[in-house]
Each structure stands twice: as structure tokens, then as C-alpha cells.
Amino acid sequence: MIVEWKILIFVWTLTVALLFIIPKDKKRLALVAFLFKQVITLLIGLVVVEFNLISYPVRLFSEVNRASFTYEFLVYPVICSVFIVFYPNYRSYLYKLGYYFAFCTALTVPEIFLEKYTDLINYIHWSWYWTWITLFITFMLSRQFCVWFFRDISKNME
Amino acid sequence: MEFNYIILITIWIIGVALFITFTPKHKKRRLILAFLICQAFTWLSDLLLLNFNLIAFPVREFPSATDMLVTTDYFLYPLLCGFYIIYEPEQRLFVRFIYLSACISTLVFIDIMISKFTDLIEYLNYDWYWTWLLFLCIFAITNIIYQWFFRSKLLLEAEKRITQ
Structure with missing residues (x-):
């Protein structure tokens, strides 16, 4: 089995564990x-x-879909869930900004390596900082x- | 402009108009939640149907990126699902099932019309009753998840703490 598929299986397992x-x-x-994240990434x-x-x-689904199903359907939405549920709501603005920085960097760095060393993703007219910003x-x-x-949702339930 | 694209734009305009006029203000978020749950299932089922060559979308919005059709499966049908959820009568299970069947039949009727008169949807090894069954399952599962979400308002306390 080629290394890309092993990575995909590993990523699926890790994400489900998350x-x-x-x-x-x-x-x-x-x-x-x-x-919500699924709608955006789609x-x-x-x-x-x-x-x-x-x-x-x-x-995955390479015949019918040229976008990355794994990343858009599962991985990024799950990481977004983790981001939201552990969001430091009561901390200072600086701490929150650091929280954003940590998540964006933690997702961008592996992507740079995947881009460089595997066929899972290829930047054509794209750069790592666009990934970071988006x-x-x-x-x-x-x-x-x-x-x-x-x-309002809890108010509406009265 | 080509007929197929006019239909796509019409669907978007009608959809947005329906959303604005027929959503009671206090139920907007509920409709959006049902919409979000439904689109995850339509996305997945679409890819599977396409992968096994059961259905095709010859004219679509992102022809080189994907074989899926965004307008119906990620906008119109989840929106219908949202309306189905917020207008569901609080009645016996049997009445709710009749109501669900009526909603699904409307959806399937739209789907058949689109496949008949446009190039947007094409059934290959497929028939309308499969669409009917598939969306019955999707709507029913969406409803179950939705009911779970609103089961008890006390359960929303933790969410309120972290978002307010």
C-alpha cells in the first residue's frame, strides 16, 4: 500500500479518536x-x-470528487469542534489570540510537510500563508x- | 444564458425568498440546525450515489472540481428539510409519518421535474422511489438528531457558558 493511503487511514483514526x-x-x-464548518469547507x-x-x-472518491473529502468532511470540522469547545471564553484578548495562532499553526505545519513529501496535497497557485489566513x-x-x-436558542426554548 | 443555469438561479432566488418569508423569527435557528444536519447526509449520500454510477449531474456549478450538484443537494433539499422540521405538527407518530411522506413526495416531485426537463439531474441506474426512500431516511435521521438536540433545555447550560 502506498504511503499516502497509510497516512489517510492514520488521519481518519486520529480524528475519530479526537x-x-x-x-x-x-x-x-x-x-x-x-x-457549520462542513458547509464552509465544502x-x-x-x-x-x-x-x-x-x-x-x-x-477518497477520486472518480467523482477532485476535492479532499477527508479534510473537508471530517478532519477540519472535527478540529473546529475541538477549537470551539475548549475556547478560552473568560481569558484575556491576548490569550484568545494566542489560542487562534496555536490552532492555525498546528494545522498549517503538517500541511506544509504533506505538500512537500506526499501526493496528498499539491499547491498550484497557493502558499502556506493562504492556508493560515483562511x-x-x-x-x-x-x-x-x-x-x-x-x-437565543435557549431563550427560544422557554 | 442557458436554460439549466436559469433554473439554478431561480432555485436560489426562490429558496432565499421562502427562507425569508416563511421562517418565524423565533424558529430561524432551529431551521438552520436542521439544514446543517441534513446537508452532511446529502453530501455523503451524493458521493456514494455518484461513485456507484447511479446518478449523474451533467450540468453543475463546479464542473472541474466535483461531479456533485451544489444547488439542490446542499441548498434546496436541506432547506426543505428545515421547513419540514419547524412545521412538523406535534401529533401522534402516525400523523407525523403522513406529514413526512407528504414532504418527501414534494421533494421527489421537484427532483423528477428537474431530471425530466433539464440536464441538471440524470438518473442512470436509479429510479424515483430510491430518491423517495433515501430522503425518507435522511429526513427521519435529521429529525431524530434534532429532537435529541432540544430534548432538555438544562443541557444547554454548558454551551451557554462557553459562548456568552
Whole structure:
């Protein structure tokens, strides 16, 4: 089996394992973050492939989908769930900013290595800092969405 | 402009108009939640149907990126699912099932019309009753997850703490 498939299996296992660190009482928050992130990644993922910015030579459902199913459907949404449920809501702005930095960097660095040494992802007209910036923006959007969603939802349940 | 694209744009306009006019303000988030749950399932089922050559979308929004059709499966049908959820009558299980069947039949009727008169959807080794069954399952599962989400308002306390 080629190394790319081994990496994919490893990533799937690791991501599913990540689900177990989500606290039981925050399942709903994790679900909303996961699903909202899926909608964003689906669209952005399709756009970057359509305009030839990134390609994924080795991928799941390769016949019918040129975007990365693994990353967009599962990996990034799950990491976003983790990001949201452990968000340091009561800390200072600087601490929150550091939290964003840590997550974006932790996702960008492995991607650079995967780009360099494997066929899982290929930057065509793309750079690592675009990855970093889009991660930052989409994390922020998800956070805002969750705040908006849960602000009124409990009030409406009365 | 080509007829198929006019249909796609029409679907978007009608969808947004329906969302704006027929969503009660206090149920907006509930509709969005149902929408989000539903799109995850349509995404997955679409890829499987395409992968096994059961269905095809000859004209689509992102032809070189994917073989999927975004407008119906990620916008229109999840939106219908959202309306199905927020207008579901609080009645016996049997009544709710009839209501679900009516919603699914409407969806399938739209799907058949699109496949008949446009190049957007094409059934290969597939038939309308499969669409009916598939969406019955998707809507029912969405409803189950949705009901779980709102089972008890006390359970939302932890979420409130971290987002407010």
C-alpha cells in the first residue's frame, strides 16, 4: 500500500479518536461547530479546486470528487469542534489570540510537510500563508456563528 | 444564458425568498440546525450515489472540481428539510409519518421535474422511489438528531457558558 493511503487511514483514526476528548456536556456545541464548518469547507474546497489553486492527487472518491473529502468532511470540522469547545471564553484578548495562532499553526505545519513529501496535497497557485489566513478567518466565522446560535436558542426554548 | 443555469438561479432566488418569508423569527435557528444536519447526509449520500454510477449531474456549478450538484443537494433539499422540521405538527407518530411522506413526495416531485426537463439531474441506474426512500431516511435521521438536540433545555447550560 502506498504511503499516502497509510497516512489517510492514520488521519481518519486520529480524528475519530479526537472526538472522545470532547466533554460530554458540550456535545451540542461540538455538533453545531462541526456542521457549520462542513458547509464552509465544502464551498471553499470546491472553489480552490475549481480555480486550480490546490490539487489533491490521492484522495477518497477520486472518480467523482477532485476535492479532499477527508479534510473537508471530517478532519477540519472535527478540529473546529475541538477549537470551539475548549475556547478560552473568560481569558484575556491576548490569550484568545494566542489560542487562534496555536490552532492555525498546528494545522498549517503538517500541511506544509504533506505538500512537500506526499501526493496528498499539491499547491498550484497557493502558499502556506493562504492556508493560515483562511484557517484563521474560518475559525473566527465558526466561533461567531456558535455565539449567535446559542445566544437565543435557549431563550427560544422557554 | 442557458436554460439549466436559469433554473439554478431561480432555485436560489426562490429558496432565499421562502427562507425569508416563511421562517418565524423565533424558529430561524432551529431551521438552520436542521439544514446543517441534513446537508452532511446529502453530501455523503451524493458521493456514494455518484461513485456507484447511479446518478449523474451533467450540468453543475463546479464542473472541474466535483461531479456533485451544489444547488439542490446542499441548498434546496436541506432547506426543505428545515421547513419540514419547524412545521412538523406535534401529533401522534402516525400523523407525523403522513406529514413526512407528504414532504418527501414534494421533494421527489421537484427532483423528477428537474431530471425530466433539464440536464441538471440524470438518473442512470436509479429510479424515483430510491430518491423517495433515501430522503425518507435522511429526513427521519435529521429529525431524530434534532429532537435529541432540544430534548432538555438544562443541557444547554454548558454551551451557554462557553459562548456568552
